[in-house]
Amino acid sequence: MTHPLFLYHPLAKVFMRRYKFLGDTALLDVFQMELKKVKVKQDWIVPIPLSPERLRDRRFNQAELIGRMMRGRIRLVLERTDGPALSHLSRQQRLERDNPFHVTGPVAGKTILLVDDVYTTGITLRQAASRLREAGAKEISAVTLFRSI
Numbered sequence: 001m002t003h004p005l006f007l008y009h010p011l012a013k014v015f016m017r018r019y020k021f022l023g024d025t026a027l028l029d030v031f032q033m034e035l036k037k038v039k040v041k042q043d044w045i046v047p048i049p050l051s052p053e054r055l056r057d058r059r060f061n062q063a064e065l066i067g068r069m070m071r072g073r074i075r076l077v078l079e080r081t082d083g084p085a086l087s088h089l090s091r092q093q094r095l096e097r098d099n100p101f102h103v104t105g106p107v108a109g110k111t112i113l114l115v116d117d118v119y120t121t122g123i124t125l126r127q128a129a130s131r132l133r134e135a136g137a138k139e140i141s142a143v144t145l146f147r148s149i
Contacts, residue, residue, distance in 0.1 A: 004119055004147030005034055012146050016118060020062045031145065032069055038143055040072035042113040047074065048128055051082040051100070066145055067115040077105040078128055091121055099127040108136030119144040 006012060018024040047063035055061060067074050081100045089097070112132055114125055119142075129140040 002119055002122065002125060002142040002144060002147075004144045005031070005038075006146050008118055008120075008146040008148045016146070020058070020117065023059065025060060025065060028065055028069065031066075035066065035069035035145075036071060038070045040070055040113055042072065042111040042139070042141065044075040044077070044107075044110055045070055045072040045113050045115055046077055046128075046132070048114060048116040048124055049076070049078050049080045049101075051080045053082045063116045066117060070113075070115070070143070072113065075105070077103055077107055078131065079104050094121050094123050097123070099130060101128045101131040103131050103135040106135075107132055109138050111139040112137050112141075114140060114142040116142065116144045117146065119147040 008016075015027060015030075019027045045067045047061060047067040049055075049063075050058065050061050064074070064076070079102045081102070083097070083100055114128055114132075116125060119125065125142045125144075129142070132140055
């Protein structure tokens with residue numbers, strides 16, 4: 001189950017462009033109060049990882065910064081292989097792509113809250129959750145900052 005905090009309206013797109021692609025991470029402080037209100041009952045918060053290539057380009061993981069503003073234990077137990085940026089793929093291409101995620105640490109029996117910035121098609125969260133389930137995670141839910149309209 002995914003819980004978005006806000007709808008992805010035109011102003012949210014401007015925010016995400018500045019935050020994610022221009023590196024204006026101070027903008028996230030606007031959402032600090034709302035993020036701290038998220039009730040984290042899960043064992044771990046697991047941010048959706050960037051591919052190594054994207055992380056080198058951006059120098060920060062936007063989902064990890066969102067997760068760190070929430071109250072809970074962050075665990076970086078997922079890795080993502082390099083591939084085309086999702087923003088460059090059509091809906092159909094996103095749905096057809098191979099699962100880029102790999103679990104890098106023990107998750108068996110854990111309840112996990114996945115965190116991402118924007119929920120568009122849901123494929124990213126479904127693929128990450130699938131890998132975590134395969135590795136034995138007990139329960140997986142998700143929070144995103146925005147959800148596409």
